[in-house]
Amino acid sequence: MSQERPRAGIDLARSRARSEDEDRGEGGVVTTDTVIDVEHLDVFYADFKAVGGVTLGFPTNEITALIGPSGCGKSTVLRSLNRMNDLIPTARVEGTVAYHGRDIYADGIDPVEIRRRIGMVFQKPNPFPKSIHDNIAWGAKINGFRGTKVEMADLVEQALRSAALWDEVKDKLSESGLSLSGGQQQRLCIARAIATQPDVVLMDEPCSALDPIATLRIEELMLELKRDYSIIIVTHNMQQAARVSDNTAFLNVSMGETGQRTGRLVEFSPTDQLFTRPREQATEDYITGRFG
Amino acid sequence: MSEHDTRQSFDEQLADTKKGALALGGLVLENTRRATEAMLENDLDLAQEVIAADDEIDDRYAALEHAVFSTLARQQPVARDLRFLVALTRVLYDIERSGDLAVNVAKGLVRRDGYTMSPDIHGLLARMSRGAADLFAQGLDALDSLDAAAGRRLDDADDEVDDLVGELYSAIAAESGGMGFDLAVELSRVGRYMERIADHAVNIAEHVTFMVTGSFPDDLPPGVRDEA
Numbered sequence: 282m283s284q285e286r287p288r289a290g291i292d293l294a295r296s297r298a299r300s301e302d303e304d305r306g307e308g309g310v311v312t313t314d315t316v317i318d319v320e321h322l323d324v325f326y327a328d329f330k331a332v333g334g335v336t337l338g339f340p341t342n343e344i345t346a347l348i349g350p351s352g353c354g355k356s357t358v359l360r361s362l363n364r365m366n367d368l369i370p371t372a373r374v375e376g377t378v379a380y381h382g383r384d385i386y387a388d389g390i391d392p393v394e395i396r397r398r399i400g401m402v403f404q405k406p407n408p409f410p411k412s413i414h415d416n417i418a419w420g421a422k423i424n425g426f427r428g429t430k431v432e433m434a435d436l437v438e439q440a441l442r443s444a445a446l447w448d449e450v451k452d453k454l455s456e457s458g459l460s461l462s463g464g465q466q467q468r469l470c471i472a473r474a475i476a477t478q479p480d481v482v483l484m485d486e487p488c489s490a491l492d493p494i495a496t497l498r499i500e501e502l503m504l505e506l507k508r509d510y511s512i513i514i515v516t517h518n519m520q521q522a523a524r525v526s527d528n529t530a531f532l533n534v535s536m537g538e539t540g541q542r543t544g545r546l547v548e549f550s551p552t553d554q555l556f557t558r559p560r561e562q563a564t565e566d567y568i569t570g571r572f573g
Numbered sequence: 574m575s576e577h578d579t580r581q582s583f584d585e586q587l588a589d590t591k592k593g594a595l596a597l598g599g600l601v602l603e604n605t606r607r608a609t610e611a612m613l614e615n616d617l618d619l620a621q622e623v624i625a626a627d628d629e630i631d632d633r634y635a636a637l638e639h640a641v642f643s644t645l646a647r648q649q650p651v652a653r654d655l656r657f658l659v660a661l662t663r664v665l666y667d668i669e670r671s672g673d674l675a676v677n678v679a680k681g682l683v684r685r686d687g688y689t690m691s692p693d694i695h696g697l698l699a700r701m702s703r704g705a706a707d708l709f710a711q712g713l714d715a716l717d718s719l720d721a722a723a724g725r726r727l728d729d730a731d732d733e734v735d736d737l738v739g740e741l742y743s744a745i746a747a748e749s750g751g752m753g754f755d756l757a758v759e760l761s762r763v764g765r766y767m768e769r770i771a772d773h774a775v776n777i778a779e780h781v782t783f784m785v786t787g788s789f790p791d792d793l794p795p796g797v798r799d800e801a
Binding site: 519520523556557558559564565568569570571572 | 579580583649650651652653654655656787788
């Protein structure tokens with residue numbers, strides 16, 4: 282059981298054989314094709330085990346969707362990928378989360394640096410109450426950007442262009458970020474996240490507060506961004522997972538003997554397969570809407 | 574369709590569509606059998622009934638197609654529901670085409686004002702037409718019970734109909750001097766129509782295999798294999 286790391290499209294046996302081979306060479310954790318590898322992840326809030334035994338690898342430069350019913354632990358898993366759970370005093374993580382092969386929970390790892398490299402976009406757009414320009418510049422400065430004014434202007438433009446927002450805001454960079462529409466605010470938050478030059482962007486229900494058109498714009502943006510970033514998205518919207526993701530992980534709630542509810546990974550498959558030919562009955566029941 | 578009731582109305586739509594497809598298949602099966610009887614008995618009145626019955630088949634086919642498209646658009650099905658509905662559109666097509674082939678048999682009979690044939694050819698046509706209708710009935714049974722194994726089974730059983738067509742063509746060739754060119758062509762066509770009905774029956778069963786398992790018995794959709 283020590284080396285199971287299911288990857289989408291690779292069955293467990295093959296995955297295990299491969300990782301054992303490579304482990305011998307590296308003496309560490311496999312990172313081929315994956316940017317984050319989670320192994321036997323348990324997340325506790327005080328004594329409550331919210332997530333148990335999650336093992337999977339997130340492929341590089343692909344979009345991976347986490348889906349599942351409320352309480353299945355998908356947001357908990359997402360937040361454990363950049364140590365966002367550290368901010369909750371009772372939260373505790375067991376198992377490993379390896380980013381480029383290094384356990385982000387190991388001693389001596391700086392969580393701020395982890396969050397710079399693994400950015401996050403939240404459900405509700407949350408720009409700072411500052412100008413559009415400063416929303417980008419602030420984050421970059423806090424994260425150690427020491428360039429000139431011109432270099433900063435460049436960074437702001439690049440981030441806004443990457444987030445497909447530049448054309449809409451280039452003439453009003455000094456206006457408040459809060460003056461933008463919901464969809465624009467969310468793209469501003471994406472720009473802010475990528476201004477610190479991460480290589481992974483986590484998105485927690487990034488479109489649930491947006492109308493369908495704004496949602497489609499974010500989805501298009503995600504497809505653009507995956508050229509440069511690995512994207513992991515939690516979504517309640519199964520059609521969204523089906524539209525944008527390359528791989529989908531389905532998590533479900535399992536009941537323990539004493540009635541405690543723990544989130545577990547049920548299936549991790551290429552999205553195309555999961556929505557046409559899921560391997561697990563529980564996945565089939567969930568995605569076809571037959572949850573009892 | 575499920576012990577859960579979170580999508581009861583959707584399940585009812587799926588069940589209704591399937592019932593509709595089976596009912597349509599029943600009409601086509603009946604018309605195939607009547608076309609066979611008309612052809613073997615030289616019953617021109619019965620042939621006219623076969624031709625007239627096709628309007629209802631076409632109308633029901635159009636309505637079912639519409640129902641499937643509407644369900645696809647409105648329910649956005651995935652997994653087994655998606656496989657069922659997409660494969661069902663193909664099944665409906667196979668059923669409707671079979672209906673047209675039965676009508677072709679009847680029209681040929683009317684056009685010639687009845688057939689004259691030797692007992693040998695009569696016997697071969699009877700056996701292969703009944704074989705085709707029997708396969709078609711089995712295809713509908715496969716849909717009814719969602720029998721994943723039926724695809725391969727019917728494909729094997731179809732060999733018998735194919736062999737009979739070969740025998741029929743040989744017999745027609747041997748007698749063609751006596752019966753004349755036009756009749757030889759007409760009777761060959763009847764054989765071909767019945768052979769195609771049997772092929773559509775196999776297609777139906779293979780689409781059922783896809784509905785249940787997500788893949789075809791030979792990994793290729795029927796149309797691709799037929800044309801290969």
